[in-house]
Amino acid sequence: MSPKGGGPTPPAATRPVGHHHGDLRNALETAALDLLVERGPGGFTLNEVSRRAGVSKAAPYKHFTDKEDLLASLVQRCYERQHSVFSTAVMAAATPVDALVAFGAAYVRFAAEEPALFTLTFGGTLDKTAHPHLEEAGKRVLDVITAPAQDLARDSGGAQRLALAIAANAHGFAVFHLQGVIAQLDAAVEQAEDCARRLTAQ
């Protein structure tokens, strides 16, 4: 799923490993997420990320052009995972209504499971207008529910509004849970589902 498939690069045996990982890029991203959780956007530094990944301060620059590039990569990862997770949830649903409800529930759960990724993506840390492909990826997440929304709406405008309503509602509950306004995840999920159902009903 990445550049250079399994060329030579004998994985199990005889790793020609220079000094560290076989997948530093990924290790850096993971370390970055941990750091974001612990220190927030203000305390996020590439140096500390390197430290946690167990590499030198210079190593990240072979994988990311700069600090912001790493963050952008994480946002991209967030959107991709959302797309994947939400697709699964939606496809498992039997009816259009169930699909929208499942989307809302999955949305809240995703935020709870990946708080750093979620907060980074929607917390205004990164200026997305500088990364058009991210805006694109963000909008594509909503495509996951266009089909069920169209099944329930009169016209395509109504479908889009319905999809937005479901997503916005889920987003609000997700944030409220992360913020501690709704302490229990299950409660947040249930209320999001309940609202989704009411928003689809006409």
Add this chain to the structure above:
Amino acid sequence: MSPKGGGPTPPAATRPVGHHHGDLRNALETAALDLLVERGPGGFTLNEVSRRAGVSKAAPYKHFTDKEDLLASLVQRCYERQHSVFSTAVMAAATPVDALVAFGAAYVRFAAEEPALFTLTFGGTLDKTAHPHLEEAGKRVLDVITAPAQDLARDSGGAQRLALAIAANAHGFAVFHLQGVIAQLDAAVEQAEDCARRLTAQ
């Protein structure tokens, strides 16, 4: 309009002014907001805030114990303004339903008018668990709609769920507007109102 205008600088009457403003604390907070808008939470520094306010790097420490204290003060300000703005909107409404709808609309508009304040408060920049009084202030904002929610719900649990639903929904639309998912403010407000109405209807 900067430090030392022309001459002795006695505007109203004999300001016992040491060197600068009459209200540096406020000026610092305003400058901090501007900076947050421009650079995001990661690029926020006290030094730059001082620069923009036209004072030395040491000056802020007479008004805030440290960087985080300034941010916490801004979050406090956000909650206070929200409480004030939302109260006004709710009280102007004729019916409970109108009150909840007005709250949602005011919520979205507030985020659009004060993006830095809003994003700082809900973007996860500050760890609120370290500032209990902020959590308190945040929850009190929701009190603004407990009365109309109780008018519409069967029991007090239902009232709280309704209030949360209205607020979460509004929050989602507010964020989506700030994120560019819903470009037009008016569209975001209308959709938030529409959803609020549907969530109140049973």
Add this chain to the structure above:
DNA sequence: GTCTATAGCTGGATAGAC
């Protein structure tokens, strides 16, 4: 692809004058 080393800068926070 990773390391060491380093340049150059910026930030947070304090001390002491006025």
Add this chain to the structure above:
DNA sequence: GTCTATCCAGCTATAGAC
């Protein structure tokens, strides 16, 4: 209440060895 001066720490990014 603000300034000047200063300390030290930490960060970004690059250069060059391996």
